Amino acid sequence: MKIKEIRIGLVHIPLKKPFITALRRVEVAEDIIVQILSDSGESGFGNAPPTYKITGDGHGSVAGAIQDILTPALIGRDIDDLEDIWHVLDTSMQGNTSAKAAVDIAVYDLFGKQYGIPLYRLFGGRTSSLTSDLTISLNKPEEMMQDAIEAVHRGYTALKIKVGEDILLDKKRVRAVREAVGPNITLRLDANQAWKPKEAVRIIREWEDAGMDIELVEQPVRADDFDGLKFVTDHVMTDIMADEAAYTVRDVWRLLSMRACDMINIKLMKAGGLHNALDMAAMAKAAGVSCMAGCMLESKVGITAAASLMAGKRCMQLADLDAADLLAADPVRGGVSYNHSKLILPEAPGLGITGVEGVCCLEK
Numbered sequence: 151m152k153i154k155e156i157r158i159g160l161v162h163i164p165l166k167k168p169f170i171t172a173l174r175r176v177e178v179a180e181d182i183i184v185q186i187l188s189d190s191g192e193s194g195f196g197n198a199p200p201t202y203k204i205t206g207d208g209h210g211s212v213a214g215a216i217q218d219i220l221t222p223a224l225i226g227r228d229i230d231d232l233e234d235i236w237h238v239l240d241t242s243m244q245g246n247t248s249a250k251a252a253v254d255i256a257v258y259d260l261f262g263k264q265y266g267i268p269l270y271r272l273f274g275g276r277t278s279s280l281t282s283d284l285t286i287s288l289n290k291p292e293e294m295m296q297d298a299i300e301a302v303h304r305g306y307t308a309l310k311i312k313v314g315e316d317i318l319l320d321k322k323r324v325r326a327v328r329e330a331v332g333p334n335i336t337l338r339l340d341a342n343q344a345w346k347p348k349e350a351v352r353i354i355r356e357w358e359d360a361g362m363d364i365e366l367v368e369q370p371v372r373a374d375d376f377d378g379l380k381f382v383t384d385h386v387m388t389d390i391m392a393d394e395a396a397y398t399v400r401d402v403w404r405l406l407s408m409r410a411c412d413m414i415n416i417k418l419m420k421a422g423g424l425h426n427a428l429d430m431a432a433m434a435k436a437a438g439v440s441c442m443a444g445c446m447l448e449s450k451v452g453i454t455a456a457a458s459l460m461a462g463k464r465c466m467q468l469a470d471l472d473a474a475d476l477l478a479a480d481p482v483r484g485g486v487s488y489n490h491s492k493l494i495l496p497e498a499p500g501l502g503i504t505g506v507e508g509v510c511c512l513e514k
């Protein structure tokens with residue numbers, strides 16, 4: 151099966167409510183959909199959400215990277231030549247990890263379709279269903295409390311609380327949510343790089359002393375401050391997870407060698423696709439560090455790919471694959487099926503995706 155054509159387009163998907171973090175506010179999610187057509191008439195699907203604030207990737211750069219660099223290098227290649235395809239993705243240009251991820255996901259989808267195997271089985275087939283947390287956006291404490299109560303009513307048992315805007319308010323946010331949901335709901339926090347290392351240690355210790363029972367804190371300090379991240383990890387009892395810091399395979403290697411974090415959030419859009427995410431998971435496993443399967447605000451294409459990886463690999467213990475439930479519409483036919491916190495992996499080959507509705511033209 152050979153790569154014949156690579157098409158790209160854009161979908162706009164409204165959110166159920168604005169998604170707000172210490173880094174950005176989003177009301178309508180955008181996702182670049184990649185479709186790779188094979189000479190045998192099969193289609194593989196991938197996606198790349200433009201997430202300027204995190205990956206630096208935007209509409210024009212994703213389109214340019216795919217059309218100008220990756221397409222000429224990949225047309226005519228055999229889907230079986232995975233190592234060569236990964237080499238092209240990894241060496242054809244610096245950065246552009248979302249574009250690389252989109253193509254990598256579509257190639258894996260075609261590979262699974264060629265051999266009639268669902269990707270989650272290809273990756274290890276540990277389980278066929280997952281439980282995700284739900285993100286509670288950064289808002290006033292009362293609104294976050296209401297959102298948390300509603301999420302628990304919808305069946306979520308783990309919530310990812312966004313913090314990182316005004317330390318005093320953060321304290322109120324966490325207390326309000328913990329008091330509202332009670333002791334049996336898992337709370338994890340994501341500061342999206344907002345704190346200085348000493349600030350982070352102070353506030354996390356206060357939550358420890360106050361018995362807030364926080365499972366983990368994600369990316370408390372700037373992405374490039376590995377020493378600061380290690381400082382926080384070394385000075386609190388709560389587990390610290392690297393997210394924006396764990397961008398490339400090499401970043402993960404450095405973080406693990408430094409013992410700078412307790413856990414890693416693996417996202418395909420940072421890693422540049424499943425092949426690099428697999429390397430990250432293998433390194434984390436060797437270091438005895440468990441991982442989260444994370445996501446951007448993206449369609450079910452990427453969510454299915456990340457869920458397939460997690461469902462295969464034992465070291466991927468936690469799922470933050472809630473984007474599908476944050477979106478008000480689902481333009482993707484096939485892929486994971488979900489009922490709020492529960493994601494069921496498809497048994498159809500590859501990602502089990504047959505098409506995406508409402509894809510419009512994407513100009514460079």
Ligand SMILES: C[C@H](N)C(=O)N[C@H](CCC(=O)O)C(=O)O
Pocket residue numbers: 171174201204285310340342393444445446447470471472473
């Ligand atoms: C959507 C997911 N639960 C999440 O919170 N991801 C963010 C970044 C997503 C974005 O800004 O698009 C994270 O883990 O930092």
Ligand SMILES: [Mg+2]
Pocket residue numbers: 340342368369393394415
């Ligand atoms: Mg995060």
